[in-house]
Amino acid sequence: GAGVSQSPSNKVTEKGKDVELRCDPISGHTALYWYRQRLGQGLEFLIYFQGNSAPDKSGLPSDRFSAERTGESVSTLTIQRTQQEDSAVYLCASSPWGSGGLETQYFGPGTRLLVL
């Protein structure tokens, strides 16, 4: 596609429910990143995929968070047993190869998650 897309754009859920967030990166982009951004705050790194492997999962805040990626395309971020502190915008970004240089990350529009 022309850009990174994410779905849903908005999600309201009840505390304790599971949610699944989807990211479609730019076609051909090897690297894929998930970030969390709370209201008025900066980006919090969650996980990074190189192809379909995740060399860096250090940012996942707890074992309720998991992510997978199919080939070099779609990724899903799953949050189990959601808590109110999970409420945030979840941003996905992709980049061509994930190895440095002038390698811009292209961001999707984000999924706004609200846990009631």
Next chain:
Amino acid sequence: GQNIDQPTEMTATEGAIVQINCTYQTSGFNGLFWYQQHAGEAPTFLSYNVLDGLEEKGRFSSFLSRSKGYSYLLLKELQMKDSASYLCAVRDSNYQLIWGAGTKLIIKP
């Protein structure tokens, strides 16, 4: 630990010039990025510095001093549409991007 510092908020007047500073302490350095983020939107790339000096791109310029762990983003001829948050990010020795909390820039007429 790794740290990126930038002012939380700045105010400037339309048509003026503003400089947004960023200081960093990271484990290694492989480039510094500036991104612009309008409210409710995703960040978009503005500039990249890996060598010391000034990179100019239209109304926007970005400066880097690696020895001082310091960068700034300079915005000239400010327009109302420049009202946004400006995010500084540094790529560390593991090629991981470390993000600052962003500087909210308010432009007044």
